[in-house]
Every structure is written in structure tokens, then in C-alpha cells.
Amino acid sequence: MFAYFVRRLLYVLPVAIGVSIICFLLVHIAPGDPLTAIMPVDATAEEQAAMRSAYGLDKPLPVQYAIWIGKAATGDLGKSIATGRPVANEVFAAVKNSLLLAFAASIIAFPIGLFLGFVAGYFRDTIFDRIVTGFAITGVSVPNYWLGIVLVIIFSVNLSWLPSMGAGPGGSGEWAWDYAHIRHLILPAVTLAVVPIGIVARTVRALVGDIFSMDFVQALYAKGMRHSDVLKHVIRNAAPTALSVMGLQLGYLLGGSILIETVFNWPGSGFLLSNAIFQRDLPLLQGTILVLALFFVFMNLIVDVAQAAIDPRIKRS
Amino acid sequence: MTQTPLVEFENLKVRFKGERTVHAINGLNLSLQPGEMLGLLGESGSGKSVTLKTLLRLLPPKRSELEGSVRVNGTDIMTLSGNALASYRGGDVSMVFQEPALALDPVYTIGDQIAETVMRHKGIGKTAAMDVALDMLTRVRIPSPERRLKNYPHELSGGMRQRAMIALALSCRPKLLLADEPTTALDATVQIQILLLLRELQKEFGMGVIFVTHDIGVAVEVSDKIAIMYAGNLVETGTTRDVIRNPQHPYTKGLLAANLHGVVKGERLDAIPGSPPALEEPPHCCSFAPRCAFAEDRCRSDLPPVTDLGGGHSVSCVLAASTTTA
Ligand SMILES: Nc1ncnc2c1ncn2[C@@H]1O[C@H](COP(=O)(O)OP(=O)(O)OP(=O)(O)O)[C@@H](O)[C@H]1O
Ligand code: SF4
Numbered sequence: 001m002f003a004y005f006v007r008r009l010l011y012v013l014p015v016a017i018g019v020s021i022i023c024f025l026l027v028h029i030a031p032g033d034p035l036t037a038i039m040p041v042d043a044t045a046e047e048q049a050a051m052r053s054a055y056g057l058d059k060p061l062p063v064q065y066a067i068w069i070g071k072a073a074t075g076d077l078g079k080s081i082a083t084g085r086p087v088a089n090e091v092f093a094a095v096k097n098s099l100l101l102a103f104a105a106s107i108i109a110f111p112i113g114l115f116l117g118f119v120a121g122y123f124r125d126t127i128f129d130r131i132v133t134g135f136a137i138t139g140v141s142v143p144n145y146w147l148g149i150v151l152v153i154i155f156s157v158n159l160s161w162l163p164s165m166g167a168g169p170g171g172s173g174e175w176a177w178d179y180a181h182i183r184h185l186i187l188p189a190v191t192l193a194v195v196p197i198g199i200v201a202r203t204v205r206a207l208v209g210d211i212f213s214m215d216f217v218q219a220l221y222a223k224g225m226r227h228s229d230v231l232k233h234v235i236r237n238a239a240p241t242a243l244s245v246m247g248l249q250l251g252y253l254l255g256g257s258i259l260i261e262t263v264f265n266w267p268g269s270g271f272l273l274s275n276a277i278f279q280r281d282l283p284l285l286q287g288t289i290l291v292l293a294l295f296f297v298f299m300n301l302i303v304d305v306a307q308a309a310i311d312p313r314i315k316r317s
Numbered sequence: 318m319t320q321t322p323l324v325e326f327e328n329l330k331v332r333f334k335g336e337r338t339v340h341a342i343n344g345l346n347l348s349l350q351p352g353e354m355l356g357l358l359g360e361s362g363s364g365k366s367v368t369l370k371t372l373l374r375l376l377p378p379k380r381s382e383l384e385g386s387v388r389v390n391g392t393d394i395m396t397l398s399g400n401a402l403a404s405y406r407g408g409d410v411s412m413v414f415q416e417p418a419l420a421l422d423p424v425y426t427i428g429d430q431i432a433e434t435v436m437r438h439k440g441i442g443k444t445a446a447m448d449v450a451l452d453m454l455t456r457v458r459i460p461s462p463e464r465r466l467k468n469y470p471h472e473l474s475g476g477m478r479q480r481a482m483i484a485l486a487l488s489c490r491p492k493l494l495l496a497d498e499p500t501t502a503l504d505a506t507v508q509i510q511i512l513l514l515l516r517e518l519q520k521e522f523g524m525g526v527i528f529v530t531h532d533i534g535v536a537v538e539v540s541d542k543i544a545i546m547y548a549g550n551l552v553e554t555g556t557t558r559d560v561i562r563n564p565q566h567p568y569t570k571g572l573l574a575a576n577l578h579g580v581v582k583g584e585r586l587d588a589i590p591g592s593p594p595a596l597e598e599p600p601h602c603c604s605f606a607p608r609c610a611f612a613e614d615r616c617r618s619d620l621p622p623v624t625d626l627g628g629g630h631s632v633s634c635v636l637a638a639s640t641t642t643a
């Protein structure tokens with residue numbers, strides 16, 4: 001198991017490097033000159049050239065990449081063009097907030113998704129199955145920013161039950177573990193939870209339905225196992241796949257919540273990313289994408305290792 | 318002073334409902350004494366698996382309708398439910414499936430799967446159950462049994478998996494073992510080994526065995542009795558010797574001619590021209606008539622009578638009836 005882990009870790013290295021190159025290129029190949037965002041419109045050509053070399057934008061791309069990645073390895077992602085603050089600080093503060101939101105959404109989504117999926121798979125082709133499936137498809141297809149806006153209109157505007165902006169009182173970006181802050185988490189977390197509920201429910205439904213129709217289930221009854229023993233076997237068989245779906249959903253929740261964070265002004269990585277894009281803040285954009293991408297890679301690693309740990313069918317040697 | 322039969326089917330009928338009704342078993346009568354080994358033969362779709370599943374009450378309850386009675390050791394198994402049914406399954410009667418790769422749970426070790434059964438039926442602890450599992454694996458002569466306890470099914474070869482499945486099925490010393498084509502999924506050389514093993518364990522444990530096969534040669538090799546099935550009923554039953562030496566039913570004769578004396582040992586039973594009837598209606602005449610060279614008018618108008626030729630040899634055909642009564 002340990003050897004498997006080390007080997008898997010070694011595979012991650014080239015993937016991470018590839019990901020960093022893609023992040024770098026994406027940002028540099030995108031049309032538009034980042035300088036226009038920060039230079040006064042009437043800046044002279046010399047002033048522009050000076051600024052260009054100050055940010056290292058005059059060097060060849062491979063050199064720029066080498067400098068950037070070298071610094072990134074030490075935790076230095078440069079300074080934000082817009083605010084002048086270190087990108088690393090901004091990104092990590094934002095990622096922390098996004099993680100908080102993603103975990104809150106997972107805590108809502110996974111138990112509900114697992115439960116609905118299991119029951120639908122168990123009562124396959126019954127009315128309950130159809131309701132769950134319908135709900136899952138709706139949840140996955142409804143644009144979630146729209147759902148967010150609807151929830152805001154109902155619970156914030158009409159009922160005034162819950163706040164709709166920011167991570168704390170007055171829309172502040174500072175998180176704390178108290179009621180005033182947790183109130184702010186509820187609407188964005190619920191909105192964010194809808195898609196993973198649908199995806200987890202659908203996956204688990206198909207999984208459980210398939211497992212129940214497998215021969216070994218009949219063989220379990222044939223050797224005198226009670227219904228509850230059989231359920232245990234089915235759950236044990238479904239666990240590895242269910243786990244990996246949830247792990248990947250957690251990854252998506254973290255990166256895929258740009259719109260939700262924007263709707264709710266949640267000071268997370270998605271929010272940061274959209275600001276960086278609109279302000280053409282190149283170092284911030286690069287840094288945020290890199291951290292998010294590496295997080296995905298890392299999440300995949302964890303999911304694979306966890307799956308191998310609980311699924312004997314995966315060869316570890 | 319006749320013993321209570323181990324298994325007694327009396328006029329069993331099984332119907333599946335659905336988009337299309339299937340009359341899978343149509344009035345089957347069969348009995349088996351303790352310690353006998355019966356080979357059940359017949360073409361695909363003739364109802365062999367349904368017969369075995371009925372014995373373990375494994376048919377889907379909502380989609381199947383049963384009539385008639387099935388007694389095992391004198392107990393009417395149709396009345397079993399709850400705990401009684403669970404301890405009957407695997408305790409009194411157990412089953413070896415055709416494809417052990419699918420019938421074993423892929424994410425539990427072999428040892429755990431056997432031990433789980435033993436714990437369920439014998440009410441003993443995990444350690445003691447693991448000892449039983451090891452003993453069983455040794456008896457089925459799996460190489461390095463200690464290691465196999467901790468193996469998962471996919472880590473074993475097909476032959477070893479089937480041995481493990483047999484160990485599992487026998488772990489609670491059932492009185493009756495059902496084996497549904499236990500060797501079809503295996504290589505020819507392994508097939509023989511598994512069959513001989515089954516035969517040996519059957520003698521050692523004194524179990525009754527019903528095993529389904531497509532291979533007449535195999536049935537002749539290991540069974541005490543043979544039953545030939547066609548379209549949801551038995552057409553001929555008897556000791557292996559009687560059925561082979563003195564087949565009476567045209568279907569049996571056809572099977573023997575095509576499979577036993579030819580060189581095609583191991584092939585499926587498909588050498589008789591024509592195909593079996595659809596089972597949408599219950600039979601009102603001889604189901605074999607469309608394919609039978611001896612068919613007469615009375616074969617097409619009435620169900621053929623069952624004739625007892627003595628010594629447990631019985632045949633369901635008008636020809637046999639006329640030779641004995643005439
Ligand atoms: N669960 C079920 N629902 C509906 N029909 C069924 C079901 N199980 C079996 N049948 C039908 O019952 C008939 C007998 O099937 P069975 O599986 O017993 O055949 P078999 O003799 O075992 O054939 P094979 O040699 O192919 O295994 C077939 O027509 C089959 O389609
Ligand atoms: S009853 Fe008639 S049709 Fe049926 S097997 Fe006998 S001879 Fe052939």
C-alpha cells in the first residue's frame with residue numbers, strides 16, 4: 001500500500017508540471033495586453049516598456065515561465081497588479097473561504113445524495129425511483145446561479161431570514177465561527193449543494209441497482225444471508241465508486257463555484273478569479289489558476305489512494 | 318419401509334408473469350433419496366435452473382407463480398419464511414453456481430465469505446468459523462489453503478474459484494447440494510477434476526446432489542440417476558444404467574445417439590433438429606411432437622401418460638405406454 005502511494009505520488013509530479021505550463025500559457029496566450037489595465041491611457045512608449053520590464057513581461061516566454069515557476073515553488077506567486085499585495089496571501093485566503101464553502105456544501109450534499117441514490121437504486125423502477133431521478137436531473141440541469149438568485153429573492157429579500165452577501169456581517173471577508181458568520185454560509189452552501197446531490201444520487205442509484213442485480217446477491221440469499229447482511233455487502237461493493245464520485249465532486253465544488261461566489265459575493269477563489277479576469281490582473285490570475293489546478297490534481301491523488309485502500313479489485317502492486 | 322425422500326416434487330408448476338407469460342415448469346414430479354446424485358439434463362430453456370432455484374426459493378416472488386408442492390426431508394419448503402427460510406438456505410440445501418467469478422462477492426475475501434456462512438448457520442465466533450473455512454478449503458484440495466483464506470475471488474484461477482465455491486457450499490454440511498452447470502465455465506481438464514471432487518465429497522458427506530449439465534458424458538460418468546428435461550417437464554427419469562442402456566423416450570434416444578456414441582463429448586445438446594416450443598401456453602399435448610419422428614395423432618391431442626417401467630425408470634411418451642400395456 002505504501003509503495004502504491006509513493007508510486008502514485010511520483011506520477012503526480014509530471015502532471016503538476018504539465019498543469020503549471022498550461023496555466024501559464026493560457027494566461028499569456030489570451031488576447032489583450034495586461035499592461036493596458038494598469039497604465040494610464042496616455043502613457044508613453046517608454047513608460048510602457050519600463051513597466052513591461054518591471055513585471056518581466058519583456059523576456060521570452062520560457063524564461064518568464066522558469067522565473068515564475070521557480071518563485072512559485074518557494075511560495076512566491078508575485079504581487080497583484082491591481083492591489084500590490086502578494087498573490088500567495090490573496091489566493092490562500094480565498095482558497096480557505098472556498099474550501100469552507102465547498103465543505104459546507106458537501107456536508108449537505110453527500111448524505112442527501114447517498115441516501116436518495118441508495119433508496120432509488122433499492123426501489124428501482126418504483127415511483128420513488130422516478131421522483132429521485134426527476135429531482136436529480138432537475139438539480140443537475142438548473143443553472144445554479146439562477147437558483148442562487150431565486151433563493152436570495154425568497155429568503156433574503158422577501159422573508160429577510162438569511163443574508164445574501166459576503167462571508168460575514170456587513171459583507172466582510174473575514175470568517176469566524178459564530179452564528180453571525182454561519183448565517184452567511186447557508187444560502188451559498190445550499191445552492192452549491194444542489195448539483196452534487198443530483199450527481200451523487202444518480203451515480204449511487206445506478207451503482208446500487210446494478211449491484212443488486214448481480215449474481216452474488218442471489219448467491220448471498222442462497223447461502224442463507226439475511227436481508228441486512230445482503231445490504232451490508234451491497235454497500236461495501238458500492239463504497240469505492242461512491243467515494244471517488246464524492247471526492248471528485250469536492251474538487252468541482254472548489255473550482256466550479258465561480259458563479260455562486262459571484263452571486264453571493266463570497267470571498268473565495270472563484271470570486272477572486274473573476275475579479276482577476278475582469279481586471280486583467282495577470283499574476284493574480286496565474287496564481288489562482290495554478291493553486292486551483294494543483295488542488296484538483298491533489299484531490300485526484302487522494303481519491304485514487306483512498307479507493308485503492310478500500311477496493312481489493314484495484315491492483316496495488 | 319421406504320425412507321422419507323430427500324426431495325419430492327409433486328406436480329410442480331412455475332409461471333413467470335411479465336410482458337410475456339412463461340410457463341417454465343409444467344407439472345414436474347421427481348423424487349430423490351438421501352445420498353443420491355442426480356444429473357439433470359436438457360436443452361437450454363428447458364427449466365433446469367428454474368427447478369433448482371425453486372428448491373432454494375430463489376425465484377422473484379412478485380413475478381413468479383408456483384403450484385404443487387416441494388418437500389425436502391418431509392418439510393414443505395413453500396411454507397418457509399423469515400428465519401426458517403434463511404437457515405434452510407445454505408444450512409439444509411446449498412448451491413454451487415455456474416460462474417463462480419460472479420457468484421462470489423468481489424470485495425470480500427474467500428475466508429470471510431465462508432466464515433460468514435458458517436457463523437450464520439452454526440452460531441460460532443469468527444475465529445472458529447475461520448478454522449472451518451480453512452478445513453473446507455483443505456478438503457476441496459485448493460493449493461496453499463491458508464493463503465487462499467485471505468485472497469479475493471479475482472486473485473484465484475477459475476478452477477480454484479469453483480473449488481472455493483464448493484467449499485463454501487459444503488461448509489455447513491448440507492443434506493442436499495445443488496450444482497447448476499458447475500463446470501461449464503472451466504477448462505476441460507479442470508472440469509473433470511471438479512466433477513470427481515464433487516463425486517468424492519458427495520460420498521464422503523453422504524449428501525444428495527442434483528447437478529445440471531449439458532454434457533451427457535459427464536452425467537453418465539458421475540451420477541446415480543439421470544433425469545431428462547424438455548419444455549418444463551421431465552420426459553424420462555431413471556438410474557443412469559437404465560436410461561443409457563434402455564432409453565425409451567425419442568428425445569432421450571436422440572440425445573444419446575447424438576452425444577454418447579458420437580465423438581462430440583462436451584458439446585451442447587443441440588443435435589436434434591428443430592427447436593423447443595415457446596412456453597407461452599401450458600402444454601396440452603406432447604411438447605416434443607413437432608420434432609418427433611414417431612409422433613401420432615394422439616400425441617398432438619393429449620398429454621402423454623407417464624409410464625413406470627419399474628426400478629424408478631419412468632417415461633412420458635405414448636410409445637412406452639403401449640409397449641407395457643399391450
Ligand atoms: N426470472 C425469470 N423471469 C422470466 N422468465 C424466466 C425467469 N427465469 C427463467 N425464465 C424462463 O424460464 C425458462 C426456463 O429457464 P431456465 O433458466 O430454467 O432454463 P435452463 O434449462 O436452465 O437453460 P440453460 O441451459 O440455458 O441454463 C426460460 O424460457 C426462461 O426464459
Ligand atoms: S408422445 Fe408421441 S410425440 Fe411425444 S415423444 Fe412420444 S411418440 Fe413422440
Ligand SMILES: [Mg+2]
Binds near residue numbers: 365366367497
Ligand atoms: Mg440454466
